Amino acid sequence: MGEQNDPIAELRNASKHYGDVIAADNVSLTIHRGEFLSFLGPSGCGKTTALRMLAGFEVPTSGDVLLDGQRVNDLPPYRRPINMVFQHYALFPHLSVFDNIAYGLRQQRPRLPKAQIARAVDKALETVRLPNYGKRRIHEMSGGQQQRVALARAIVNEPKLLLLDEPMAALDKKLRRDMQIELQTLQRQLGITFVLVTHDQEEALSMSDRICVMQGGKIVQIGSPRALYDNPSTRYVADFVGKTNFFEGMVTATGDSCQIRVAGFNLSANAPRALAIGQTASLCLRPEQIALQRNPSSEDRITIPVTIAARIFLGEHTEYLVKNADLGAFLVLVPRQAEAVEGGFEPGQMAQASWRDGVGLILGND
Structure with missing residues (x-):
């Protein structure tokens, strides 16, 4: 986990309104470099909105988003040093595994040499334990393999921040458990800051350095898994965590x-x-x-x-x-x-x- 005094991203009094609906309400949070942080809460609590504000898919109605100390409210997602793994992976079914992973690299300007792209894709496939799978089609991959392809595509650009939007929701229990261990190992290996959104308390408890419990668009308690489990501050947290x-x-x-x-x-x-x-x-x-x-x-x-x-x-x-x-x-x-x-x-x-x-x-x- 990163040093406590080394923030990589911040939400400062960030709110998001959709008409009369308040999806995120004055959210303030510091994310430390190299940590594994989880947003935990039921549907509609504001966790995905907070993640999307970090990614740039949502612009705060008020408040600020900072990356490495710089305000990025108006910076589009493709200009941020962030990648995201979506719940349903969002892979291109008409492209091979190699081309899915290489897609982001090919959008960079100036253009990268083909040999450099190939080396980066091969390294990403090795990292997620899918060597020699580059020529496979997406429909030929299992759910767990598709998730690894999505992870490889996300890490190939070496982002500073990797956002995970319930990426294991579609997996069966045993595979989900295996992937939880792999994600932890991958995060330690790469040193990238991971931010996970989940409604699964077991997933958050088993993977996170810190958990941010949300309710009604607000953060109600932040702490380590053990601190939240042993010392919940409210009945809501006690009921939701374990x-x-x-x-x-x-x-x-x-x-x-x-x-x-x-x-x-x-x-x-x-x-x-x-x-x-x-x-x-x-x-x-x-x-x-x-x-x-x-x-x-x-x-x-x-x-x-x-x-x-x-x-x-x-x-x-x-x-x-x-x-x-x-x-x-x-x-x-x-x-x-x-x-x-x-x-x-x-x-x-x-x-x-x-x-x-x-x-x-x-x-x-x-």
Whole structure:
């Protein structure tokens, strides 16, 4: 990842309006040289608009876009040191793989020698692990191979910034996972700054140096994957970044350790934002913070009886949907090793769900 004091691109109070619709609302963000940054959020949150303003496909209604410290609002996309990989790759079906990758190089003025173009294309194909594929037609390539061709076309010009607009949305789960690893490797190998747009939280968590979570055209939190997962600042972020359970209650004490009254329990946890006594809030517990046992734990833990409602085996762990008369339904993730010790549970069986008081976060319901 690039140095924190070495920005390659910035959005400064950038907004984009389409009539009465505000697609991006006063977005300010510094992108560091050499980092892998992701915009994460649901459809319509503004992430693609932010990406398109960086690329030059959209001009901010107000605010500025900067590249290497220079304002580029009026600079067209083809004049920016940026390339983009689109969701559906946008490859030319009538051209060979070689000609698709060489297309951008052939548009440069003054014209590049044919031998130089050929060397650059061959190097790009080697980089994306498609050597000797130059003569293939696009329709002869699989989805994963087409994505690599799109990547090769994007990196052959050696851009300072590579923008990725949900490039793995059309791939199956296993291939998407393989391509996530390849993209990370490629980014480290090339040293190019990558900016990814995705609605897939797992994709953002597994690939990014930093994640920019968006909602309603605004940035609501920026941080490392671990920081966002462990310390979300709002219920929205906690709900969008990873799986979580919310137990609603009322704040009964504030200070270094906040307390919330939930279904007859006074529970303690940290609160990332100031809360008031009497305020409605939620205890946020990740499914892996909860244990599932047949007998009540002897440890100093919050323990409640539950009924197993559903069981999903996921290989490395099992996901249980459990129900409690007061707390309702919630998720518990049991690692394979823990389940081997305790034994698995079947729907309809009774169990004890427990967690250590103090874990989780107390978040306002706004």
